[in-house]
Amino acid sequence: MNQENLSRINSYLSFKLGEEEFAAHVGKVLNILEMTKITEVPKAPEYMKGVINLRGTVLPVIDTRIKFGMSPTVYTTNTCIIVLDIEMDGESIHVGALVDSVQAVLELDENTLLPAPSIGSKYKSEFIEGVANIDDRFIMILNMDSVFSSDELSSMKVKADETEKTSEIEEIG
């Protein structure tokens, strides 16, 4: 399937970081791996967790929680690595995203997507393609290309307390 066909599909993979729910277009997702041993690379930024062996190739793994300004991921049985195919400087590269848990594949009609909030958002709007409302749960649809190709952590959000987060989500709703 080529990129064009892929983008016409309205399926999104949702995952959780802490209590917050996010989703990525399935066209970007190659694989979901169980947590395995990650080889740490010394002197790398904190969110760069390390590298793993993905069928013979070396895959860099990013701790999505740190990238999004949360505390580092605590490994549980639900912890997963989502292998993403992202575009970086015009090149397609593979990267693993560490998430707390993978939820479901959602069929979302593009028309039901709400625009990304521009004010009061704790996440930069360029990273969010839209917000989906499912049974009063708000799921942020992420633009994986821009999230994982930037090497700046600060571009994502200012550090905030866990308590603040929940309230803010309600505000968005």
Next chain:
Amino acid sequence: MDNFKKKFIEEATDLIEGLEKSLLALEENPDDPTLIQQVFRVMHTLKGNSGMFGFDLIDRFTHDLETVYDLIRNGSLRVNRQVLDVTLAAVDHLKLLLNEDNYSDKEFIHTHEQLTKRVASLIDGSHPAEQTSNAYRSNESAVGECTYYILFEPRKEIFANGTNPLYLIDEVASLGNSLVFAHVNRVPNLKDINPESCYTYWEIILVTKEGTNAINDVFIFVEDESSLDIQKLADLNLLEDPTFVAESKRIAAEKEDIGYNMLQSLAEKAIKQQQQKQADIIKREKITVKDTTISSIRVSSEKLDILMNLVSELVTTQARLSLFAEQNTIPGLTAIAENVQKLSRQLRDTAFSIVLIPIENMLTRFQRLVRDLSNELRKDVVFITEGSDTELDKTIIESLADPLMHILRNSLDHGIEDAEVRQKMGKPRQGKIILKAFYSGANVLIQVSDDGAGIDPELIREKAIAKGIITADRKLSHRETLDLVFLPGFSTAKKVTDVSGRGVGMDVVRRKIADIRGEVEIDSEKGVGTTITIKLPLTLSIIDGLLVKIDDTHYVVPLSAIDKIYAVPTKEIYEKYNNVVILDGRQVSFFNLREEFNVGNVDSEFMQVVVVNYEEKRVGLVVDHVVGEYQAVLKPLGKHYKSQEMVSGATILGDGTVALVVDTNKIIKQFANKEVKTSK
């Protein structure tokens, strides 16, 4: 069709490159027939192919060129500077002709016409008379020549018929080349002579293409009045053999007649020699044929890349198999695992040797560059290459061409002085640039040295101070000063010339070489010359390494950098505040990788110190323990880790985990700098 054209262009590009190489070699040895033959052959192939694929312009153009070299081959034209200049220009033009887009360019067509004229003038310049005489001679020495021995003894009464034996001799001589011995020993004393009798007899050595019949025909009317003996001496031209001729003359002078038997033995000797010579020629031809048609095939580099990847995968898988066999002691399995290991090692070596190509491939370009540039700059420079058969990964060679080109330009432009200046300094008028390539351990070193003006460290210093790169009170060693030229924005040339100093400086050279994991060093003495040394890894994708463990992560240290490994008590490492241990009675400063990588303290009693060479010093890297030797298939860490300099890549271990390949030089450099900074 386009596909065929593409193939043709690809092939033609190769041919033209080879042509350029042969031409440059021809300049050195203008009379080498093999080289001339080579040039001619390439032209001929080019002509044939281009005609076949509809490149009519090339077809006609190479036709003229081919004619020139045909004339040279025949000896009616000599290789001289003019011929070579025109041919080299024509070769450049051929490269452009391959691109059909150029054809619409008016200027291009103009050059094309001019060059065609120049080539044509070369052909006209040769002398047609000489050409025909040559053609005649070469025809003559064609096949079918035999050497005959003729003994012609006319009877005394032969004159009675009105026959003049001398006419017969003349007629025989007209059949080919001949050597005639007239024997007059039977001529009696004057008082006994009957003037109507013939006393003389002749021995003739005749080389002719006509058979015995033709010779017999000459004597047909005197058969009854003479005794005739015609014998074949050899199937070749014995008169071309100087020893044979000299010997027979000598014998003829000493003795009265030579006789068939004597000549026969001489002939045999000559034949033997001739055969030997011919065998030599055939052998030589065989060798050259072998050289040119070296049973090679063209393979797209993509396929090679795939092969290399597969081999890398195989090596990784083999490592897993070995590990598995080790853990499960099944006798049969162990044997198989060992065999697979051996095979995959051989396969790896072979596969790697495929992508290794001799650096000779890029030297032609440089020879041409030096030739053209020295003309342009009016400097007399000889370019010598050594070790051109040194092999390197093709990707390395590709990325090496530009930096080397730059270095050579620098040497030619700034290094080598004008002939007058050189003479005044007591140097030979002709400048010398040597490009030397050789193996050194797991590295290949390429050295470019010139005997030019060298670099004035004072000048560099002044300039660095002026540009604010260093402060005026900073003290630098000779080497450190020279190293300044590698810094961005540094160019010592007083004026920017067309040749160098166009803003691309030595910093770009260093960066480009660093891209292929190489290092570049400069050494120079004012007035004596400059040497630039480039150190390169043999290949980019597999390295021999030492597997070490720090905490629960494996690291691979390239074996080439390692000097020695020591075990040191842990407390000695942690209780040292100056980070120096005594090993083998010598002080070695060390970096504890656990500390540097920010992992916790070790609990074992001993740690191991891997001593590596760093810029002529020995530096220890402290690790938990050494696991063993390991062949690491280098995998890139990806863009996300591009700023991570200490780790040059990763490799996958037998158990599937990832080990990091460290770059010891970068690690030490980074930590050493940090240390200096913190101590300030």
